[in-house]
Amino acid sequence: MTSPNGLICFTNCLLPLEDGSLVQRDLWIDERRGVILDAQRTFFLRKQRPERIxxxxxxxxxxxxxxIQINGAYGFDFSVYDGDDEAYRSGLKTVAERIVETGVTSLVPTIITQEKTLYPKILNLLRPYTPPSSANLLGWHAEGPFIQLAKRGAHAPPFIIPAPEGLKSFENVYGPENLSVTEDWLMAGGGEGRVGVRMITAAPEIEGVMDSVEELSRRGVVCSIGHSIATTDIATTAVLSGARLITHLFNAMPQLHHRDPSIIGLIGASPHASAFTPITSPVSSSVTHNFFPHKAPIASTNSTPPSHTPSHSHTSSSLVKLTTGGKATSEAFDDHETPPQTPMLTKSSNAFSAEKLALKLSSKGPRGELHLEKGRVADMAFERPFYELIVDGIHSHPNSIRLAYGAYPEGCILITDAMKILDPNLRDGVHEWRDGKRFVKEGDKLYLEGTTTLAGSVVTLGKCVRNFSKFTGCSLGEAIKCATYNPAKCLGIENKKGTLRSEADADLVVLDRKGNVVSTWVGAKEVWRRDRV
Structure with missing residues (x-):
């Protein structure tokens, strides 16, 4: 059903505002242009009212x-490319068409660590695209290969590499055309050939990564800290250099330690973070400062994805124990034996990171001073990064979720980090995976058949929103903000996506008061509706 004059008015509804509040207000959209309208301005300029209410x-x-982080869904894995462009595009189209039932109208396909020659082809196929009546594919998120071996999760060890030539190493892997300077991040409605959203997850302590962050950010790439053992100084320097995001907070990074809170500590960063001199302690006997895969041989692992080449045999006892005993792990989990606090690198590298941090902080001007005004927080030397949370009740404890949100609610972004088996219609039971392996699905949990090892996420983003409200005690409107406005702001597209601003894309989801999806709209067209019971 269409409106004769192209104007539609939604009435008797609650609208979530960008501050997380819910207000009772009508919303007008233009189905011909696919955008949200300023009702008052439209009425006085066009002298029309919506003919469809x-x-x-x-x-x-x-x-x-x-x-902004999803590895696949509905049987398609974004990281698997078999040389057939049309088959890959067909898989993307399937995901975009079906995921709207979960309330998702935009997504950033994520590819994990690959053989480096595959990146230019896959990233080119992941340029913005919106099939008819489907969710928007915004671009790409490359998670790896410049990550820390000791925090690799399910990333294949043979393909994890440093960036010895800095930015040139990034261009050699991803393709210079995919890292070109552009202002054309995302145009309304997407469109093949557009550059779109570009995200890279990397570990700033890896050789060449830190020196590349500033230039990548200047080129419009969202740099995210993840799969890393960065110290507090290194992580802070990465943010000062332009990193905007933390990849799946708590997972694949050191645990919070009060003397070196590492990456997690960024969400509670003090205005005087650099004034602390930590008391160092010996490194755990199971590790050394040599966490770089190019420095020494790596251990074998049975969790390498079947499409990857076998890893090298283990010949060095100085590295972390990397064997997983046949476990199939989520790429976000870290089941390897690393110390609870950040492993020390070397005295020289620690001194270097502290010196670099001091230089970055001094370039930001004077820091916050003591003051007498209650409720005012001293000025920060840098803006804290956004951070992702997988709120399936499995990857992180509800207490951890609430702790993070309480520390920095404005930076919270909900993600699924879902695997290709994501499908809310998929029944519990045993399902085929690949290479003869099978999954056991129990609700939102995935296990490799014959084990009790968690194998990834199958939670929908809509359920993450509901879980988040329950875990933190925040309102449904505040939880919605973490899956709409916050990710859009992190990507720099908040004028078009994740908002109800005038002239923004009319990508909408109708939720009941318990947060369940009732209907989904993309470009002012209804693309999915829940069957009435």
């Missing part, structure tokens, strides 16, 4: 959900 019966009308 939709009564939402008190439900919530939200911006469409945005998933």
């Amino acid at each position: 939709i009564d939402l019966e008190g439900n919530i009308l939200s911006p469409g959900l945005i998933d």
